[in-house]
Amino acid sequence: MERIVTPEEMRHADRITTDIFGVDSLILMERAAMAAYECLRREAFCLNEVLVVCGTGNNGGDGAALARILLEHGIESDVVLVGKRERCTFQCEKQLEILEKYGKQIFAEIPEQKRYTTIIDAIFGISLNRNLDGVYRKAVEEMNDLRRMLLPAPKVLSLDMPSGIHGGTGKVMGTAVTADVTISFAYKKLGQMLYPGASSCGRLYCANIGITDRSFLGNLPLIRMYEDQEIRFPERRADGNKGTFGKVLLIAGSMNMCGAAILSGKAAFRSGCGMVKIMTVEENRVILQESFPEAMLLTYTEDGFDSEELSRSMDWCDCIGIGPGLSQGETALRLVEFILANAAVPVVADADALNIIAKRPEILSSCQTEVVVTPHIGEFGRLTGLETEEIKTHFYDVAADFARRFSVVCVLKDARTIIVNKDGEAFINCTGNSGMATAGSGDVLTGIICSLIAQGLGPFAASSLGCALHGRAGENGSAFRSPTELMAGDIIEGIVR
The missing domain is CATH 3.40.50.10260 (YjeF N-terminal domain)
Incomplete structure (x- = not known):
C-alpha cells in the first residue's frame, strides 16, 4: 500500500x-x-x-x-x-x-x-x-x-x-x-x-x-492507497459452502424502484458472498422472482413490516445493507430505525437510509453496531449541513470529522472517494472512470461492500477494498464501451476475481 x-x-x-x-x-x-x-x-x-x-x-x-x-x-x-x-x-x-x-x-x-x-x-x-x-x-x-x-x-x-x-x-x-x-x-x-x-x-x-x-x-x-496488485478479492476456500461464504440481507427497493435492489443484490453475489436475501415491498415480488431468482425474498407492505420475521433474518445474516431505492416514507423510516437499533452485525447505510438519517441523526448516534455510511457529496451535505464547496475543499477533514463524531466508517464518494474510520485512518480510491457517474453505480458499491463484510472483512477494510474493486469493475466494464455508454449493469459485469 x-x-x-x-x-x-x-x-x-x-x-x-x-x-x-x-x-x-x-x-x-x-x-x-x-x-x-x-x-x-x-x-x-x-x-x-x-x-x-x-x-x-x-x-x-x-x-x-x-x-x-x-x-x-x-x-x-x-x-x-x-x-x-x-x-x-x-x-x-x-x-x-x-x-x-x-x-x-x-x-x-x-x-x-x-x-x-x-x-x-x-x-x-x-x-x-x-x-x-x-x-x-x-x-x-x-x-x-x-x-x-x-x-x-x-x-x-x-x-x-x-x-x-x-x-x-x-x-x-x-x-x-x-x-x-x-x-x-x-x-x-x-x-x-x-x-x-x-x-x-x-x-x-x-x-x-x-x-x-x-x-x-x-x-x-493516516491516508493510504491500494497498489494495483493489492486490488483483489479475498481468497475463496475450496471446501467452503454457500453458508460459509457469507450471507447478506439487503433492505432495498420500493414501488417503481426495484432496480436498486437487483443491482445491489447481483453485485453482492458477483463479489463472492454465498447467499443474498432481499427485503422489499410486496409490489416488487414478481419482478425479483423473474429477474433475480438467485436471491431469497422477504416482502412487506407500505402499511408495515413483520418485526419478528425481520429479526429472524437479521439473526441469519452476516451483514445488512439498507437504503438503495428504499424511499423516505414512514415505513422506510421505521425500517431504518429498527435496523440501527437492533442489528448485531455490521450495517451499510446508503442512499435513502442516509436521507432518513439526515433528518433524524439521533438514529445513528444511538446505534450500537458497526456502521458504514456511503454518501455522495449531496447526501453528505444533507447529513452535515455543509455546502458542496466546503466539502470538496476539505474532503478528508470533513469525512474524518463525521466518522469520529458518529463512530462510523465514512465512505465519501466523488470522482475520488475517501474512506475514513473513527480513528482518522483513511484510504483514498483512485480507480474508476467518469462513466461510473451513472444511476445505480452506488447501489453496486453497496452490494460489493456488504459482500466483503459478509465474507469476513472488517467494515473499514471491506469499504476501502470494496471501493477499489468497484472502480476496477468500472474500468473493466469500459473495456468495450466508452465512459459515455457505461451503465451500472456493465459495472457488475466488470466484477472479475
Whole structure:
C-alpha cells in the first residue's frame, strides 16, 4: 500500500530527515533533481529547447539543480527565477550560485520568441497556501500560454506539484500549471489525488529521494492507497459452502424502484458472498422472482413490516445493507430505525437510509453496531449541513470529522472517494472512470461492500477494498464501451476475481 501525505506531513518528514537523521537538505535536493532528469529521459521529453522556471523556495532549488544536471549532460536551458532573489531559501540560493559559477545566466522573466520543447515547473511545489497573484500568476499563465500556442506544444514537467495547486486539497489557487507529467518526491501528495489537482498533474510518478517511513518517527501518515496488485478479492476456500461464504440481507427497493435492489443484490453475489436475501415491498415480488431468482425474498407492505420475521433474518445474516431505492416514507423510516437499533452485525447505510438519517441523526448516534455510511457529496451535505464547496475543499477533514463524531466508517464518494474510520485512518480510491457517474453505480458499491463484510472483512477494510474493486469493475466494464455508454449493469459485469 502507498502512503499519501499532506503538505504538513511531508514537511515534518523532511525536517526529521535533515535535523534528526542528519541527511543534508542539499543531498535530498540532488536526489530529487536526478530523479527528475531520469523522468525526462524515461518520458522521452524533447530537450532541444528547455525552460526551467524556478521559485524562491526549495522547489526552485530542485529546478536549479536539475538545470545543472542537464548542463552536465550537454543540455542547455534557460533558467528563470520568479520572485526576488533576496527571498530565496539557503538551498535555493546555493543552487543558483552553483549555476552561475558554471556560466549560466539567471533570467528574471521568461524570454520571448523562444520555441521551447520542454518546460520545467519548479515554482512552488507543495508550499503554496494562497491564491497566485503578481509575478507568480504571470509566470504560470505564460507557461500555460506557451504550452497552448506553440506547435509542436512543449511538454511540461512539474516538480512535486503543479504550481498553483494546493498540495493538501487539490484546489486551484487562482490559476495553475497544466502539466503533462508530475514527479512527486518521496510520497504522493493528497492534492495530487483529488480533483481538480489530479487533472493538472498529468501522468504522476513518485521518486524515492531518501525520505522514508522512518522519518515519521512512528507517527505514520493516516491516508493510504491500494497498489494495483493489492486490488483483489479475498481468497475463496475450496471446501467452503454457500453458508460459509457469507450471507447478506439487503433492505432495498420500493414501488417503481426495484432496480436498486437487483443491482445491489447481483453485485453482492458477483463479489463472492454465498447467499443474498432481499427485503422489499410486496409490489416488487414478481419482478425479483423473474429477474433475480438467485436471491431469497422477504416482502412487506407500505402499511408495515413483520418485526419478528425481520429479526429472524437479521439473526441469519452476516451483514445488512439498507437504503438503495428504499424511499423516505414512514415505513422506510421505521425500517431504518429498527435496523440501527437492533442489528448485531455490521450495517451499510446508503442512499435513502442516509436521507432518513439526515433528518433524524439521533438514529445513528444511538446505534450500537458497526456502521458504514456511503454518501455522495449531496447526501453528505444533507447529513452535515455543509455546502458542496466546503466539502470538496476539505474532503478528508470533513469525512474524518463525521466518522469520529458518529463512530462510523465514512465512505465519501466523488470522482475520488475517501474512506475514513473513527480513528482518522483513511484510504483514498483512485480507480474508476467518469462513466461510473451513472444511476445505480452506488447501489453496486453497496452490494460489493456488504459482500466483503459478509465474507469476513472488517467494515473499514471491506469499504476501502470494496471501493477499489468497484472502480476496477468500472474500468473493466469500459473495456468495450466508452465512459459515455457505461451503465451500472456493465459495472457488475466488470466484477472479475
